[in-house]
Amino acid sequence: MSILTRILIRQRCSLGRLGFLRPISANQIKIYNSLTESVEPLCKNVINGSDMPVITWYSCGPTVYDDIHLGHASCYIRQDCIRRVIERFQEKPVVYALGVTDVDDKIIKRAMYLGKKEKEVATIYESQFFGALEQLNVRPPDVIIRVSDNIPKIINFIQSLIDKQHAYVSKSGNVFFDVQSYPGAGKFDPILKSKLGKENRKRFAERSPTKFHPEKKNRSDFALWKAKIDEEVSWPAPWGEGRPGWHIECSSFCDVITSGHPHLTIHSGGVDLKFPHHNNELCQSEAYYCTDNWVGHFIHIGSLVTSDTGEKMSKSLGNFISVEDYLTNHGTSDELRISCLRRDYKSSLAYSRDDLSHSRIFLKEVAEALAVCENSLKAPTVEYADSFYKIVEDCSRKFETALCSDFNFPSALDVLSDFCSQLRLQRNLRLSDAAVSRQFLLSSMDTLGIQLSSERSMAANEKALLAELNRFRSAVRDIALGKNLQNNGTKLSKVELKEIAARNSDFLDECDRVRSYVKSLSLRNYSDE
Incomplete structure (x- = not known):
C-alpha cells in the first residue's frame, strides 16, 4: 500500500467517525498567504493549472541540538490544528513533511561541549523533540526528512544552480548564491517590499542579514555549501569537501516531497523564519525551477512571547520553559493547546x-x-x-x-x-x-486536537508531599503489622504477627484506603513503590 493511499484512508476514517464535520470543497477553505499578504482559497494553484494530485506541505522543523521548549511547541501545536482542519474539510490527500536539521553549527558546538559525535547529539535531541510533541498530542508528520540522509540530493541541487549561473564557487571551496543573478530575489525582504522597490536591486544586494564574508560578490549572497573546517563533519562534493548551508536544505527537501514537481502547495514555519530563511529559500528554489510560482501558500506562525517583557521565548535569551517543565509544573497538553487557540495563529502569543x-x-x-x-x-x-x-x-x-x-x-x-x-x-x-x-x-x-484528558504531571512540591504521604502510610502499615517487633531479642512468630495485625485491622484498612485514593488520581510520574 502506497503512502498516499495510507494517508487518504486515515483521513477518510477520521471523517467517518465524525457525523457533523463534513468534507467540503477545497475552494471554501480560505487561508492568509503571507507571500501575497492576502486571504486566498486553499489549493487555488492546484485547481488552476497544477497537475499535482495531492496537497504537498513542507514545514521547517527543528535544529536538534537542545531541549524543546514551549516556544517551539506552540508553533507545532498551531500547525497541527491547521493540518487537522485542512485534512477534515477537503478531499485531496495531504502529504505533510517535516525537515530536521541534523547538521548545523549549533550541533557541532554542542557536540564539542558534550564530548560526543554530532550524529549522536542530533539523534538524542530529535528523539526528545518527537517524544515531547507526542505528549502534546501533535500528530507525527507523514514524512521526516533529515539533512544527513539527503546530502547527494543537496549537492545535485547546488550543482544545478551553479550550472544556471545562479551560484558561484569561492577560492576556499564555499558556494554562494548570487542574488544579483535572479531578479525575483527578496520577496520576503521587509525593506525591499516596503520602501526600495525593484529599481533598487543593487541596494538590496548590498544588504546582508548575516556577517559579511570576504569571498562574497554581494553582501546579501548566502551560503549554499560551507567548506570543511578542521575536523567538522563533512561530505565530498565536486567543488570541495564540506557541508550544506541552512537555506539549501529546505529547498532540496521540498524537491523530494514533490518528486521534482516545480510547485509546492503549502510551506510553513515560524514568523521568525520569514527573513532571511524563507526569503533565501524562495529565491534559490524559484531560480532552480525557473518559475515565480514555487509555493502556493506560505503560512507563518506567530511567536510565543513572555507575558512580562513581550520578548520571544528562546534559548538565547534564557527565558524559556521546557515542555517537560511545563507538563510537570504548569498544566496539561489540553490547557496549552487551548491557550494557543485563543489567539490568531499569525499573531504573537503571550504565555501566562x-x-x-x-x-x-x-x-x-x-x-x-x-x-x-x-x-x-x-x-x-x-x-x-x-x-x-x-x-x-x-x-x-x-x-x-x-x-x-x-x-x-x-x-x-x-x-x-x-x-x-x-x-x-x-x-x-x-x-x-x-x-x-x-x-x-x-x-x-x-x-x-483536544483530548479531554484530566491527567496531568505533578509539580515538584506535590511529588514531595505524596512521597512523604506514601512513606507515612508504609510506616503506619509496618507498625500495624508488627514488623521489626521482637520478644527478648527474637522475631515474633507468624501466629503472634497475625494476632497483632488483627488487633490493628482498622489501621491497615485506612492505609489501603489512602493508597487506593492516590492511585485513583492517575497522576503521571508517580509511583507508590
Whole structure:
C-alpha cells in the first residue's frame, strides 16, 4: 500500500467517525498567504493549472541540538490544528513533511561541549523533540526528512544552480548564491517590499542579514555549501569537501516531497523564519525551477512571547520553559493547546498562567456539557423538551465557518463555549438531541486536537508531599503489622504477627484506603513503590 493511499484512508476514517464535520470543497477553505499578504482559497494553484494530485506541505522543523521548549511547541501545536482542519474539510490527500536539521553549527558546538559525535547529539535531541510533541498530542508528520540522509540530493541541487549561473564557487571551496543573478530575489525582504522597490536591486544586494564574508560578490549572497573546517563533519562534493548551508536544505527537501514537481502547495514555519530563511529559500528554489510560482501558500506562525517583557521565548535569551517543565509544573497538553487557540495563529502569543486558567474554565464547561448528554443517554426522559437539534446544527455551521475562514480558532472556541452554555441549561433533553450534541462536541474536540484528558504531571512540591504521604502510610502499615517487633531479642512468630495485625485491622484498612485514593488520581510520574 502506497503512502498516499495510507494517508487518504486515515483521513477518510477520521471523517467517518465524525457525523457533523463534513468534507467540503477545497475552494471554501480560505487561508492568509503571507507571500501575497492576502486571504486566498486553499489549493487555488492546484485547481488552476497544477497537475499535482495531492496537497504537498513542507514545514521547517527543528535544529536538534537542545531541549524543546514551549516556544517551539506552540508553533507545532498551531500547525497541527491547521493540518487537522485542512485534512477534515477537503478531499485531496495531504502529504505533510517535516525537515530536521541534523547538521548545523549549533550541533557541532554542542557536540564539542558534550564530548560526543554530532550524529549522536542530533539523534538524542530529535528523539526528545518527537517524544515531547507526542505528549502534546501533535500528530507525527507523514514524512521526516533529515539533512544527513539527503546530502547527494543537496549537492545535485547546488550543482544545478551553479550550472544556471545562479551560484558561484569561492577560492576556499564555499558556494554562494548570487542574488544579483535572479531578479525575483527578496520577496520576503521587509525593506525591499516596503520602501526600495525593484529599481533598487543593487541596494538590496548590498544588504546582508548575516556577517559579511570576504569571498562574497554581494553582501546579501548566502551560503549554499560551507567548506570543511578542521575536523567538522563533512561530505565530498565536486567543488570541495564540506557541508550544506541552512537555506539549501529546505529547498532540496521540498524537491523530494514533490518528486521534482516545480510547485509546492503549502510551506510553513515560524514568523521568525520569514527573513532571511524563507526569503533565501524562495529565491534559490524559484531560480532552480525557473518559475515565480514555487509555493502556493506560505503560512507563518506567530511567536510565543513572555507575558512580562513581550520578548520571544528562546534559548538565547534564557527565558524559556521546557515542555517537560511545563507538563510537570504548569498544566496539561489540553490547557496549552487551548491557550494557543485563543489567539490568531499569525499573531504573537503571550504565555501566562491566566491563559491557562481560562483554558481550564473552558475544559470544565465542555466536561459539564458532555455530562448533560451522558446523563440523558443513560436515563432518557419521559417528558420531552423542545428539540435542541436546530441549535446543534446552527453551532456546527458557525464552527465550520470559523475554521474555514483562515483558521479562526478564537471564534471557533467562542462557538463551542456558547454551545456548552446552552446545553448545560437543558432539562429533559431528548435522547436523539443528547446523542447529536455529544457527537458534535467530541467531533469538534477531535478537530482541534483536544483530548479531554484530566491527567496531568505533578509539580515538584506535590511529588514531595505524596512521597512523604506514601512513606507515612508504609510506616503506619509496618507498625500495624508488627514488623521489626521482637520478644527478648527474637522475631515474633507468624501466629503472634497475625494476632497483632488483627488487633490493628482498622489501621491497615485506612492505609489501603489512602493508597487506593492516590492511585485513583492517575497522576503521571508517580509511583507508590
